[in-house]
Amino acid sequence: MSVDLQNPEVVIRERRLGSIVAFSGTGAELVEKSRGQRLECQANRFNQCGDCSGQRAMLPISQIQDTVMINHGPVGCAGDFGLFNWQFRRGLTFRGERPRDIGAISTNLTERDIVYGGAEKLAKTIREAHGRYKPRAIFVASSCASGIIGDDIEEVVNGMELELGIPVVGVYCEGFKSKIWTTGFDAAYHGIVRKLVKGPVEIDKKTVNIMGFTSLKTFDPLLGLLGLKPRYLVHQATLEEIGQMSQALASSHICETLGTYLARALEQEYGVPELRAPPPFGQDWTDQWLRELGRLAGLEEKAEEVIASERKRIEPELNEIREKLAGLRVWTLAGAAFGHNLASIASDLGLKVIGMLAFHHDQTFDNDYEEINSLKNCLGKVGSVNRYAVCNKQPYQLVNLLNEAKPDLVLARHGYLPTVPAKMGIPSYFVPETNQHIGYDGLLFAGRKILKVLRGGNFVKNIASRAKLPYTDWWRNSDPFYFRETSHGL
Amino acid sequence: MTTFIDRPRWSCALGGALFTLRALRRAVPIIHASPGCGYNVYMAGNAGAGYLGGGYCGGTAWSSSNVGETEIVFGGVERLKEQIKTTLEVVDGDLYVVLSGCMVELIGDDLEAAVADLAGEFKGPKILAVSTPGFADRRGYDLVMSELFRSFCLKGLEKKAEVINFLGLVPGQDVFYKGNLAELKRMAATIGLKANTFFGDFEDLGVLERASEASLNVVLSDYHGQLAAQTFSEVHGTPYLTLPLPVGAIQSREFLKNLGQAVGLSREVPKRAADLEEDRYYDYLERAADIVNDVDLQRYLIVVADSLYAPAATRFFADELGWIPVLTVVTDDLDDQTRKTVSGRFEGFESQLKPLVKFESSAIKTRAHLNQAWPRVGSQRHQDPLSPAVVVGSVFERELAEGFSYPLLSLSYPVTDQVIFQQARAGYEGGLSLASAALSLVVAGR
Missing domain, CATH: 3.40.50.1980 (Nitrogenase molybdenum iron protein domain)
Structure with a gap:
């Protein structure tokens, strides 16, 4: 589906990508049923809290330099600003810059605002934020409450834009709007592309857009092998970098789930191609990634040279790690496509992927290219995955899935979830920084870290010996998907 | 018009309520809200409260109705009822409390009616409902505790002169609530009182159930706990007084004196207790005198x-x-x-x-x-x-x-820069550990 920049609001993933939050079967079945988007987004009769698409929209727009983010909502929605602050400060140090605090404000909607409307308060907040922080752009994110009471945020931001003479960007992602929290990323990118990306002023065939969560500079040496350089987007980016994303050799991402919408928008609006290769996690995916970049840059031969020499360089240590990890059975636990990246790494390290849990599944990506069908790429590499589950961060299901599969190790991304295997005595390798895991060195990095985790298994053992999970015996013996609303099409 | 807030230092009513219930052993909240509310509150509270963790059934494990656009348009009560029923099947608890987010309050979902409708179907654990929309009030602790005092505490128990309740320390909002309550409980014992804190080590829901035995409620904050104490007094006829959280020996002596006076002890009792505590306290603080005076x-x-x-x-x-x-x-x-x-x-x-x-x-x-x-x-x-x-x-x-x-x-x-377990900042223990932490910062380079 094409990106519609005329509309201030993004189209949610359920409608755009046919995304789903519940599935149980084999990986191959899921690939097959996703063709033509035949799966419906079902609900469960029992739910644990998931993730908030509004929060996911606020994160990227709180991380851009010289801007202020205003959440138009009650104060609780702003609870995570402390975490955003930490991420921003840390990200700046990755760039070699002095850590600074974010500008993040809640309009603090209270009962009176609910009754009389909050638009005036929002305008006042934007004005005051402008005075305090002297930002070069301001973001305004909606909330469930502002959405329901019908505040016309778009009218306010457009008015304030004229008044203040800087971009004021509305980002619309009420928490109830989409069951798929990654819709929030799309909402943030939608606002950014609408108002902050400038048309290209020169041809730049040396820069590659990298959509990620951090500006940790691991793409520099990797792209440097081909004489190319990354532009890390959008966390800790400057407004210049954001403005220039229209001029690039290509766009790539640390995970299709994150970057699909922005990549599509840039391709559609400015002709910047989305790289048609899996992201550079694991050895052969990195090969493919470099090969495709080489093709776009006219450096095919150089790419082959680099691939051969890099493979040779890491081979001795990789073999050592493989030997130590051989036969270990792992389960992945991550937001859709990043789990596929983890599986790719696992397979290159000689681990056996016995099951995967994705927090949702996109039946297509915004650019429906076969080369970026991440699940298909993943299965092509690790072989058939018989236990493939889609579940929206539901520990009660995870407990039963792991209990049945009994993996030796869980590879995870996203907070809290690894606590669940820990309480069951299963160690986890948690990925806090995606960028550390890219390329040939990233593969070795992951291998060393996993070995380290396995040596420290006593913490998990101790915790599990005393931890009490909150589930009834009846549930512990039930089908993890017992509460799925229907079994339609499955 | 209330003002906007730059990086808030507190959560909404739902957040306060969730962390209050997280601190009550085997109490299970059921969130009626969008999917993100519980997780956001957890992420904020976990990190902000010195890595408090999700506990027994928190984090992403909190039961939540996860209402979406359909429920916002057509109403969410049926979804909530289904969620309550399935929660009772899946999550093992002794008390279930339904809480609400902004969106379901704005569309007019009636929590209490939903719970009342189900009342006939279930025997066993109590199910209560508390409205906690984020826009209404940030005192989630008070809203939950008030309802527990009204509907969970036994009524008509005989009051015991030596039993008191401590109110007003909001789990998470007071990052050191656990250590503080333990220390205050210990201090109360030094003058012969038995203090209920509800969230303390080895305290369970039984303590809350029998809270009306107390002869006095002591509110430790000028803001939090006031409403709960008022409700308590209306329901159980128990008087309350505010004694602000004491930090260190001077404030603790005053605290013990006022507490003793309020329960009718002779002045000698708190004095003797404070004297004894200070023997120990100054034995430590005095150590610092050498370095503090040597090096300014x-x-x-x-x-x-x-x-x-x-x-x-x-x-x-x-x-x-x-x-x-x-x-x-x-x-x-x-x-x-x-x-x-x-x-x-x-x-x-x-x-x-x-x-x-x-x-x-x-x-x-x-x-x-x-x-x-x-x-x-x-x-x-x-x-x-x-x-x-x-x-x-x-x-x-x-x-x-x-x-x-x-x-x-x-x-x-x-x-977010400390991992807090049982450390206190209140009382004698808290004063010593606060002095130790502050002076440690100053000598950190040595």
């Missing part, structure tokens, strides 16, 4: 904290360590009456010291207030520079502290 560890003090800690910490450093309080910013948004009461807490320090006191929720304003308290604060040419100084606040004060190269000691939510 006296500091100027900037405090940025909520109303629970701002007066108590300022007074502690001024009265016990002889540090000079320059500016204290009270960060919660308080009604005028409470603001007046909290202002009064800065009067009458034994040291006769008093900082400039400001009520301000936005972190970015602290620097301007500091300029007022100490003109030309950043200037090296100033003949009396504000140096050396220590900032006692939250992690939101890091930029301020780094800007002046002052060390920062986090005390008030959010505290």
Whole structure:
């Protein structure tokens, strides 16, 4: 589906990508049923809290330099600003810059605002934020409450834009709007592309857009092998970098789930191609990634040279790690496509992927290219995955899935979830920084870290010996998907 | 019109309610809201409250109706009822409390009616409902505790003179709530009282059930716990009084004296207890005398904290360590009456010291207030520079502290730079550990 920049609001993933939050079967079945988007987004009769698409929209727009983010909502929605602050400060140090605090404000909607409307308060907040922080752009994110009471945020931001003479960007992602929290990323990118990306002023065939969560500079040496350089987007980016994303050799991402919408928008609006290769996690995916970049840059031969020499360089240590990890059975636990990246790494390290849990599944990506069908790429590499589950961060299901599969190790991304295997005595390798895991060195990095985790298994053992999970015996013996609303099409 | 807030230092009513229930053993909240509310509150509270963790059934494990667009348009009561029923099947608990988010309140879902409809179907654990929309009130602790006192506590129990309840420390909002309650309970025991804290070690729901045995409720905050104590008094006829959280020996002596007086003990009892405590307390504090006097560890003090800690910490450093309080910013948004009461807490320090006191929720304003308290604060040419100084606040004060190269000691939510277990900041234990933490910062380079 094409990106519609005329509309201030993004189209949610359920409608755009046919995304789903519940599935149980084999990986191959899921690939097959996703063709033509035949799966419906079902609900469960029992739910644990998931993730908030509004929060996911606020994160990227709180991380851009010289801007202020205003959440138009009650104060609780702003609870995570402390975490955003930490991420921003840390990200700046990755760039070699002095850590600074974010500008993040809640309009603090209270009962009176609910009754009389909050638009005036929002305008006042934007004005005051402008005075305090002297930002070069301001973001305004909606909330469930502002959405329901019908505040016309778009009218306010457009008015304030004229008044203040800087971009004021509305980002619309009420928490109830989409069951798929990654819709929030799309909402943030939608606002950014609408108002902050400038048309290209020169041809730049040396820069590659990298959509990620951090500006940790691991793409520099990797792209440097081909004489190319990354532009890390959008966390800790400057407004210049954001403005220039229209001029690039290509766009790539640390995970299709994150970057699909922005990549599509840039391709559609400015002709910047989305790289048609899996992201550079694991050895052969990195090969493919470099090969495709080489093709776009006219450096095919150089790419082959680099691939051969890099493979040779890491081979001795990789073999050592493989030997130590051989036969270990792992389960992945991550937001859709990043789990596929983890599986790719696992397979290159000689681990056996016995099951995967994705927090949702996109039946297509915004650019429906076969080369970026991440699940298909993943299965092509690790072989058939018989236990493939889609579940929206539901520990009660995870407990039963792991209990049945009994993996030796869980590879995870996203907070809290690894606590669940820990309480069951299963160690986890948690990925806090995606960028550390890219390329040939990233593969070795992951291998060393996993070995380290396995040596420290006593913490998990101790915790599990005393931890009490909150589930009834009846549930512990039930089908993890017992509460799925229907079994339609499955 | 209320004002906007730059990086808030508290959560909404739902957040307060969830962390209150997280602290009650085997209490299970059921959130009626969008999918993100529970997770956001958890992420904020876990990190901000010194890594409190999800506990028994928290984190992403909190039961939640996860309403979407369909429920917002057509109503969410049926979804909620289904969620309550399935929660009882899946999650093993002794008490279930339904809480609401903004969106379901705005569309008019009736929680109590939903629970009442199900009442006939279930025997066993109690199911209660508390409206906790984020826009209405941030006192989630008070809303939940009030309902528990109304509907979970047994009525008609005989009052016991020696039993008291402590109210007003909000789990998570007071990052040190666990250690503080343990210390206050221990102190109460030194004058022969048995204190219920509800969230303490080895306390379970049975303690809450029999809370009406208490002859007195002691509220430790001028803001939190007041409503709950009022409800308690209406339902069970139990009187309450506010005794602000004591930090260190001087405040603890006063606390014991006032507590003893309130339950009708002779003056000798708290005096004897305090004397004994101080024997031990000063044996430790005296150790620091050598280094403090050898190397001039006296500091100027900037405090940025909520109303629970701002007066108590300022007074502690001024009265016990002889540090000079320059500016204290009270960060919660308080009604005028409470603001007046909290202002009064800065009067009458034994040291006769008093900082400039400001009520301000936005972190970015602290620097301007500091300029007022100490003109030309950043200037090296100033003949009396504000140096050396220590900032006692939250992690939101890091930029301020780094800007002046002052060390920062986090005390008030959010505290993301410490992992807090049983450490206290209240009472004798808390005073010692606070002095130890603050002086450790000053000698850290040695």
